Amino acid sequence: MLEGMTSKDPRAGALARLAALVADETRAACLLALLDGRAWTAGELARHCGVAASTLSEHLGKLVGGGLLTEERQGRHRYVRLADARVAQLVEDLTAHIAPDAAEPPRGLRQSGADSAMARGRTCYDHLAGRLGIAVTDGLTARGFLGQDTGFALTTAGLDWFGALGVELDRRGRRPLARACLDWTERRPHLAGAAGAALCRHALDQGWCVRIGSGRAVKVTEGGVRALTGLLGVDAVALR
The missing domain is CATH 1.10.10.10 (Winged helix-like DNA-binding domain superfamily/Winged helix DNA-binding domain)
Structure with a gap:
């Protein structure tokens, strides 16, 4: 040099x-x-x-x-x-790269229960994650609403589905409509982006999901099970 x-x-x-x-x-x-x-x-x-x-x-x-x-x-x-959402993505992506055996073991039954609840379903900043998030993502993909061939993208049928559901998608900002977010418990991507945020907000507003305590964990209500199985064909067992 x-x-x-x-x-x-x-x-x-x-x-x-x-x-x-x-x-x-x-x-x-x-x-x-x-x-x-x-x-x-x-x-x-x-x-x-x-x-x-x-x-x-x-x-x-x-x-x-x-x-x-x-x-x-x-x-x-x-x-x-x-x-903003970019910071959330950074934190979640870094967390997803922590090896499962490198994390500290849960301290007592209460911590173990909280960890299990987080793994079942949680919010990842403003979208659904955990087994719940993966189940919803798989349902959207199986119905042809979400394409995963070259990254996540809503299909025309997917845009129509959100419209029929009465969920307005924000396309004004720089945030992508659909984005893959690596799930740190499932080690698979779930739906993020504007569509993921809108669907999570709709699920909470409609009472399909409710928060558990003051943390990030959420659980699916009986009404949510009926809605998600009917709309996306999600296995009810995966929602409980």
């Missing part, structure tokens, strides 16, 4: 700073908690992470400064959420 020349990619510094933000366990715990798509107060995150409020505030400052979180204040409370 000629003297004075460098091959260093100008994006290297930004990538290193991003990696450093995620590399802290407390900040990683915050990002994972916020994958439920909702805004949390600083106090709620501090209790969730098991750290002092002052410690958590410092971590939140770094995550907001790094562009991974946004914040707003209402009275005495400080609320934070993931900056």
